[in-house]
Amino acid sequence: MRVRFILLTIALSLCCAAYLSIGARGDWGFVLSFRAQKLAALLLVGFSLSWATVVFQTITGNRILTPSIMGFDALYLLLLSALVWSIGAQAYQALSAQVLMTASAALLCGAALILFKTVLRAGRGNLMQMILTGVVLSVLFRSLTAYFQRVIDPNEYAVVQAASFARFSNVDTSLLLLAAVLSLGAGLAVWRIRHRLDVTSLGPVLSASLGEPPRRVQWQVLILISVLVSISTALVGPVAFFGLLVTSLTYLVTPSCRHSEILPTAALIAGIILVGGQTLMERVLDLSTPLSVVVEFIGGLIFLFLLLRSLR
Amino acid sequence: MIDIQDVTYKIAGQPILQDVSLQLDKGGIIALIGPNGAGKSTLLSLVARLLPLQTGTIRVDDLQIGQTVDTVLAKKLGILPQELTVASRLTIRDLVGFGRYPYHKGRPSADDHDRVDTALHLFDLSDLAERQLETLSGGQRQRAFVAMAYVQDTDYLLLDEPLNNLDIAASRALMTLLRDLTAGRKRTVVIVLHDINYAAAYADRIIALKAGRVVADGAPDAVVTAALLRDVFETPANVTTVARRQVVLV
Ligand SMILES: Nc1ncnc2c1ncn2[C@@H]1O[C@H](COP(=O)(O)OP(=O)(O)O)[C@@H](O)[C@H]1O
Ligand SMILES: [Mg+2]
Numbered sequence: 104m105r106v107r108f109i110l111l112t113i114a115l116s117l118c119c120a121a122y123l124s125i126g127a128r129g130d131w132g133f134v135l136s137f138r139a140q141k142l143a144a145l146l147l148v149g150f151s152l153s154w155a156t157v158v159f160q161t162i163t164g165n166r167i168l169t170p171s172i173m174g175f176d177a178l179y180l181l182l183l184s185a186l187v188w189s190i191g192a193q194a195y196q197a198l199s200a201q202v203l204m205t206a207s208a209a210l211l212c213g214a215a216l217i218l219f220k221t222v223l224r225a226g227r228g229n230l231m232q233m234i235l236t237g238v239v240l241s242v243l244f245r246s247l248t249a250y251f252q253r254v255i256d257p258n259e260y261a262v263v264q265a266a267s268f269a270r271f272s273n274v275d276t277s278l279l280l281l282a283a284v285l286s287l288g289a290g291l292a293v294w295r296i297r298h299r300l301d302v303t304s305l306g307p308v309l310s311a312s313l314g315e316p317p318r319r320v321q322w323q324v325l326i327l328i329s330v331l332v333s334i335s336t337a338l339v340g341p342v343a344f345f346g347l348l349v350t351s352l353t354y355l356v357t358p359s360c361r362h363s364e365i366l367p368t369a370a371l372i373a374g375i376i377l378v379g380g381q382t383l384m385e386r387v388l389d390l391s392t393p394l395s396v397v398v399e400f401i402g403g404l405i406f407l408f409l410l411l412r413s414l415r
Numbered sequence: 416m417i418d419i420q421d422v423t424y425k426i427a428g429q430p431i432l433q434d435v436s437l438q439l440d441k442g443g444i445i446a447l448i449g450p451n452g453a454g455k456s457t458l459l460s461l462v463a464r465l466l467p468l469q470t471g472t473i474r475v476d477d478l479q480i481g482q483t484v485d486t487v488l489a490k491k492l493g494i495l496p497q498e499l500t501v502a503s504r505l506t507i508r509d510l511v512g513f514g515r516y517p518y519h520k521g522r523p524s525a526d527d528h529d530r531v532d533t534a535l536h537l538f539d540l541s542d543l544a545e546r547q548l549e550t551l552s553g554g555q556r557q558r559a560f561v562a563m564a565y566v567q568d569t570d571y572l573l574l575d576e577p578l579n580n581l582d583i584a585a586s587r588a589l590m591t592l593l594r595d596l597t598a599g600r601k602r603t604v605v606i607v608l609h610d611i612n613y614a615a616a617y618a619d620r621i622i623a624l625k626a627g628r629v630v631a632d633g634a635p636d637a638v639v640t641a642a643l644l645r646d647v648f649e650t651p652a653n654v655t656t657v658a659r660r661q662v663v664l665v
Contacts, residue, residue, distance in 0.1 A: 298521025305513060308496045311465055313516045313567070314489025358547075360505050 107356060108364075111371040118379035119146075125386040143283070144274040145381060148335045149349075149373030151286045154293055155331035156346030157353070157362070157369050161304045162317065162324050163223060165230055166354060167409045169346040173222070173237035175332040176341035177244035178214055183207040184251035191256075200337075201281045208285070208333035215329045216322060223321065230413060270340055271381055271394045282334045289330040296320060297362040304360060342395060344402025349373045351405050416440055417462060417571060417605070422471030424457055424627075431457050432627040435471070441570070442600030444593055446618035447607045450648055453624040455607045456497050459573045462605075463494035475571060489517035493567040495560055497575035497607070501548060507559045508544040511535060514566035530566050537592060538562040539585075553580035561589060565596075572596075574606040578613065590617040615639045615661045623647050636661050 122142055127134045156169045170176070186206055190198070222236050293300075302315045310317055335342070353369040380394045417439040424432040432454045439445055447455045460466040462473055464480050473480040475492055493514075501510070511534055515527040523531075535541045538558050548556055557580045564572055574593075578586045593604050594617055608614045614621050614635065621638040623631035625647050631638045639661040644652045653664045 298516075301521065302513065302516055305501055306499075308465055308494075309499070309501070309513070311485070312463060312489065312494045312496075312564075313513060314486040315516070316485055319485075358504060360509065 108367065108371075111356075111368065111375070115371050115374045115378070118375055118382060122378050122382045122386070125382060140276045140279060141274050142378065144276055144279055144338050145271065145377045146374050147279075147282055147286055148271075148274075148339050149377045150290065150370045151282075151331040151335040152342070152346045153349045153353075153369040153373035154290060154366060155328045155335075156350050157365055158293055158300060158324050159328055160350060161300050161362070162321050163233070164304070164306060165233075166350065167230065167347070167406065167413060168233055168237065169344075169350070170328050170332050171341065171343045171346055172234065172241075172406070173219065174241035174244050175211070175215065175219075175328065176336040177241045177248070178218075179207055179211050179333050179336045180341065181244045181248045181251070182210040182214065184248045184255065186210070188251045188255050200275070200277055204278055204281065204333065204337045207337075208330055211333050212326045212329040215325050219325055220322065234410070271377060275338055278337050282338055285330055286334045289327045289334075292323075293327055293366065296323065297366065300324075300362045301360070339395075343399055344406055345373075345376075345395075345398050346402075347406055347409075348398060348402035349376065351409070352376075416474075416476065417603070418472075418474045419458075419462070420472045420474075422458075422461060422468070422473065424454075424461060424466070424469050430627055432461075435624075435627070435629055437622065437629065437632070439603065439605060441476075441603050443597050443619035444604045444606060444617055446614035446621045447605065447624060448609075448611055448614055448621060448647075449624035449630075454627040455624055456575055458624070459494065459575050459605065459607065460496070463492060463573055464488065465494070465496070486517060489567070489569075491569055492571045492573065493564040493569040494573040495564045495575060495577055497579075499560055504547045504549060506545050506547055507540055507551070507562075508535065510548060510559050511540070511562045511566055514563040514568075517567065530568070534562045534566045538565070539588070554582060554585055557581055558585060558589070570602060572602065572604045574604065576607050576609060578608065578610065586613065593617070611639055611644075611663050615663075639663065 119142060122145075123135060123138050127138070152171075155175075156171075159170045159173075160166050160168065183203065186203065218240075222233070222240075299315055299320050302310045302313050303317050303320050305313070307317045349369055349372050352372050353365060356372070357364050357368050359365065376398065377394070380398065384390045384392065384394045384397070417437075419435055419437040419439070422432055422435045423430065435454075435458060447458070449455055457466065461468060462475070462480065464485075468481050475488070478488060478491060480488075508531065512523065512527070512531050514534075515523060515530060519527050532541075535544050538561065540555075540558060540562060543551065543555060543559075548559065551559070557577065561574065561577050564574065572593075577589060581589065590613060593606070596602050597604050597619075606618070608618075616635075618635055620633065621631070621635050622629060623638060623643060630647055631643055639654060641652065641654045644650055644654065644663065655662055655664060
């Protein structure tokens with residue numbers, strides 16, 4: 104475990120160094136501080152999404168579903184659009200992106216609790232039902248978002264539209280400080296319940312028998328997932344299959360079932376994929392294909408593979 | 416004592432248990448028997464607070480089910496449910512170790528490790544300790560789950576068909592172990608058994624359920640009769656006595 108952990112840390116450090124230095128020209132001080140902000144944002148996104156996905160898979164008891172597949176990020180965008188629409192142009196001018204993000208995140212916590220708790224309870228153990236529900240919900244959220252975007256004042260439209268597409272190269276760094284505080288706070292809360300999550304992964308019956316009934320941990324986890332997903336969606340937009348790619352690789356490289364090992368490993372792998380991938384695509388290969396397309400493609404293939412395997 | 420008072424449980428209007436009242440005294444092995452669908456698993460799940468009570472009350476010593484903190488009850492009452500799927504690559508040692516969770520909350524002490532080692536040894540799992548659950552046979556996995564319930568070290572242990580998947584050697588070993596465990600009258604095992612001969616051989620008391628009602632209750636030689644098999648299980652099997660013990664001729 105130690106060796107694997109050290110290797111992953113070294114790999115991530117190398118990726119970060121490469122990201123910061125390769126192809127840097129001109130004023131190094133300026134370039135570095137500019138890139139360091141983007142780097143921090145990528146790491147935050149990797150951390151938030153990987154942890155959100157791991158704990159979501161733990162409470163739902165499967166390794167195929169992710170918050171993105173269930174429509175969490177689509178719901179975030181819907182709430183953001185609805186918020187921008189409802190407060191109108193004047194108020195919107197006065198509000199900062201930070202306030203908007205916090206408000207949407209808070210709304211997402213409430214909505215997720217109401218909506219996903221019922222979905223999770225009804226669908227537990229029935230994978231296809233949950234996936235179908237997730238697909239239907241995501242489509243519903245997206246159409247409603249599209250509706251709001253159409254009725255929104257064109258001046259306000261920019262902010263909502265920018266948030267609606269996945270973009271790793273053009274990260275919104277104005278939200279960085281707030282995002283860092285929120286995601287580290289949520290991360291700390293997840294870390295504190297890591298042992299309870301271990302027990303929860305034994306399934307509802309055994310965990311109840313061990314004095315840790317899943318419903319108690321479930322609502323806590325749904326709130327934390329909402330915060331983490333809000334952060335990553337605000338920073339880089341919705342990404343459907345990135346979380347699945349990360350957790351699949353994580354379960355592949357760590358034999359452990361303990362969250363104290365799974366969580367750090369997942370965060371490291373997520374960082375390596377994002378920072379390493381971005382360096383490769385943008386700096387080394389100089390490709391115009393966005394990293395998000397590649398990540399979604401591979402993640403999507405994994406999703407299909409896992410789904411087909413579970414059907415056998 | 417587990418005190419079950421007037422428990423009725425319905426699913427979609429259908430009564431699964433009807434007016435079940437039982438006093439299960441402390442100490443010994445109590446076997447629950449009955450045909451498939453009689454409500455045995457439902458009754459155990461209610462006692463283990465895995466299902467919410469609808470009517471009636473259940474007390475375990477001085478703790479009332481439904482009003483007791485989960486973590487307190489986890490040290491009083493252990494359950495091994497009938498159908499278990501733990502989808503993961505847990506090793507046997509990890510799984511058995513979870514039985515100590517109510518005590519250490521994720522930070523096992525040396526004593527916890529010792530108890531797990533003892534249990535692995537008792538259940539003949541020491542050689543398999545580092546193997547992952549999914550690489551084991553059904554019987555080996557079943558033993559691991561029982562070992563986990565065992566290290567939870569509760570006064571009351573509810574086991575739902577633990578002999579499923581076990582061969583005769585493992586079944587007899589498990590039943591003998593349970594009898595040793597309860598011999599000091601300290602621990603109580605409530606166990607659902609399908610094989611009435613095992614119930615007759617090892618239990619101190621047998622309770623038969625049919626269609627959600629208690630239809631027989633008493634010492635093995637009083638309960639295990641041809642009449643029971645005819646009326647409760649609806650099969651005309653004969654019962655004979657071998658070495659002063661009732662045996663169903665199958
Ligand atoms: N979730 C459920 N929905 C509908 N009926 C159920 C459910 N669970 C159990 N039952 C019914 O309750 C009865 C008792 O089940 P159970 O307690 O599992 O029986 P046993 O363990 O004695 O075989 C059965 O007739 C079964 O069909
Ligand atoms: Mg049963």
